[in-house]
Amino acid sequence: MIRLERVSKIYESGGKKVEAVKDVSLHIKKGDIFGIIGFSGAGKSTLLRLVNLLERPTKGNIIVDNYDLNSISSKDLRQLRRKIGMIFQTFNLFNSRTVYGNIAYPLKLEKKSKEEIHQRVTELLQFVGLEDKADKFPEQLSGGQKQRVGIARALATSPDILLCDEATSALDPETTNEILNLLKKVNEEFNITILLITHEMNVIRKICNRVAVMENGRIIEEGEVFNIFSNPQEKTTKNFISSVVNEKLSSSLLEKLRKDHERKLYRIVFSGDTASQPILSTLTAKHNIHFNIIYGSINELQNQLFGNLIVEFIGADSQIEEVLKELTEIVEVREVTNGES
Amino acid sequence: MKVDWTTFWPRILQATGETITMVIFTLIFASILGIIMGLLLFATRKGNILENRFIFSFLNLLINIIRPIPFIIFLVAISPLTRFVVGTTIGTTAAIFPMTIAAAFAIARVVENNLVSIDPGIIEAAKAMGASPIQIIFGVLIPEALGPLILGITFITVGLIDFSAMAGTVGGGGLGDLAMTYGYQRFDTSVMIVTVVILIILVQIAQFIGNMLSRFFLRR
Numbered sequence: 001m002i003r004l005e006r007v008s009k010i011y012e013s014g015g016k017k018v019e020a021v022k023d024v025s026l027h028i029k030k031g032d033i034f035g036i037i038g039f040s041g042a043g044k045s046t047l048l049r050l051v052n053l054l055e056r057p058t059k060g061n062i063i064v065d066n067y068d069l070n071s072i073s074s075k076d077l078r079q080l081r082r083k084i085g086m087i088f089q090t091f092n093l094f095n096s097r098t099v100y101g102n103i104a105y106p107l108k109l110e111k112k113s114k115e116e117i118h119q120r121v122t123e124l125l126q127f128v129g130l131e132d133k134a135d136k137f138p139e140q141l142s143g144g145q146k147q148r149v150g151i152a153r154a155l156a157t158s159p160d161i162l163l164c165d166e167a168t169s170a171l172d173p174e175t176t177n178e179i180l181n182l183l184k185k186v187n188e189e190f191n192i193t194i195l196l197i198t199h200e201m202n203v204i205r206k207i208c209n210r211v212a213v214m215e216n217g218r219i220i221e222e223g224e225v226f227n228i229f230s231n232p233q234e235k236t237t238k239n240f241i242s243s244v245v246n247e248k249l250s251s252s253l254l255e256k257l258r259k260d261h262e263r264k265l266y267r268i269v270f271s272g273d274t275a276s277q278p279i280l281s282t283l284t285a286k287h288n289i290h291f292n293i294i295y296g297s298i299n300e301l302q303n304q305l306f307g308n309l310i311v312e313f314i315g316a317d318s319q320i321e322e323v324l325k326e327l328t329e330i331v332e333v334r335e336v337t338n339g340e341s
Numbered sequence: 342m343k344v345d346w347t348t349f350w351p352r353i354l355q356a357t358g359e360t361i362t363m364v365i366f367t368l369i370f371a372s373i374l375g376i377i378m379g380l381l382l383f384a385t386r387k388g389n390i391l392e393n394r395f396i397f398s399f400l401n402l403l404i405n406i407i408r409p410i411p412f413i414i415f416l417v418a419i420s421p422l423t424r425f426v427v428g429t430t431i432g433t434t435a436a437i438f439p440m441t442i443a444a445a446f447a448i449a450r451v452v453e454n455n456l457v458s459i460d461p462g463i464i465e466a467a468k469a470m471g472a473s474p475i476q477i478i479f480g481v482l483i484p485e486a487l488g489p490l491i492l493g494i495t496f497i498t499v500g501l502i503d504f505s506a507m508a509g510t511v512g513g514g515g516l517g518d519l520a521m522t523y524g525y526q527r528f529d530t531s532v533m534i535v536t537v538v539i540l541i542i543l544v545q546i547a548q549f550i551g552n553m554l555s556r557f558f559l560r561r
Contacts, residue, residue: 086469
């Protein structure tokens, strides 16, 4: 659906060269909800705009819907853009048009008849749940309602792809969830491929199936959301994950725990099927030792469970050794040291 | 030497009509020219939809040359061109030409300033929808800027009433002419007061209409 091959984007401002996107290759498949996460200035906003050529790449190839963007004519580009919807952090609604007028605008560009426009706009208003707001102006709406209008407007021309530029960053947590659910519905009901950028890991966790982590213009880590969450490699990725999955203990708490518990502490990471099986109790019972859960969290990710426990074992050393050996074959086990929490 | 008011009222009425004619025609021509120039100026700006350094620099320079010239001097300086275009430099029609030129450049700036204040994100959204530059100009830029644009043009209109008075002094007719010849040169204060009151009323009406229209388009 969207393929980026070794794409770079260099800006020149005041004689200084700024490389916003560095040698990025990505493949987004049809039906994906692909999230790009990064701090501000990581280059994700530029990357997103390369896909509909609001920004032109300095190097590399971009193929969208079988169009090679390096050689696309301006007429084809306008045609392609009608197949790529876009929503924004600041909504960017036309203040001079009503809700109805905003959603109708892309259809007017396609020179659709009044009847067709009316039918489609009515349909979309119903889809986003704003039937009663058709004649209101954007400034009369709340943030969440504005983004719903933005989504309806982006969907008007029945696009194949939806680009979301920090679409929930200006919204409160509850409204964010509403909008994310709506995006999920867009993806499922219309099979629209979604490419979103965000700095909130919560957004990735809630709706994305794939994620790329971006830092200083590069993609530093990419993969299935579940895999990235259960086994992050890069420090930035780990930081993002810890913002939503509270697996890290503060060093002061860790110190206290170690004072209270003289035995060795182990971190056990469950993921997928192993998270729903009584592995710990089965194994400890088998070897006749006890375990004590000191800290733990279980999260839902992409309809799978993902757990993280810190435990101590009570019993004979040789038996504990055995349990650890067998555990290691099934799940990830690490001894908790002072350096790592 | 006082004027005879029973015969003078029709003259005042005629002069008011001349002033209104000058202002309205100037407003129409200058708006057309000014809006075109303003749109070009905005669209050819660096990074905008029709970026063109040559056109932008040329227009920008031209506006900066014309605008600072005091209108009374501009009026005289441009008179050869006025004679060439209109055929004469005297009378109401002849006054409309220099007024239009001066006002058009002022309106161009007003248009540009109002367009600059539009959120670039809105233009980006239209671009992302596949709108062409022409579609963006007429479907997005103008409607989005219309409210403040009308206020800006109202401001220019009030200025035009002032321009028309100056044009009057060099043979353009209208209230300015009347005030100068009767009120100033013949020391008849009452004529001056009457013309000034009429000018004030005209300004009030123009501002009232402008406010009303802009409120309608701003929808506030």
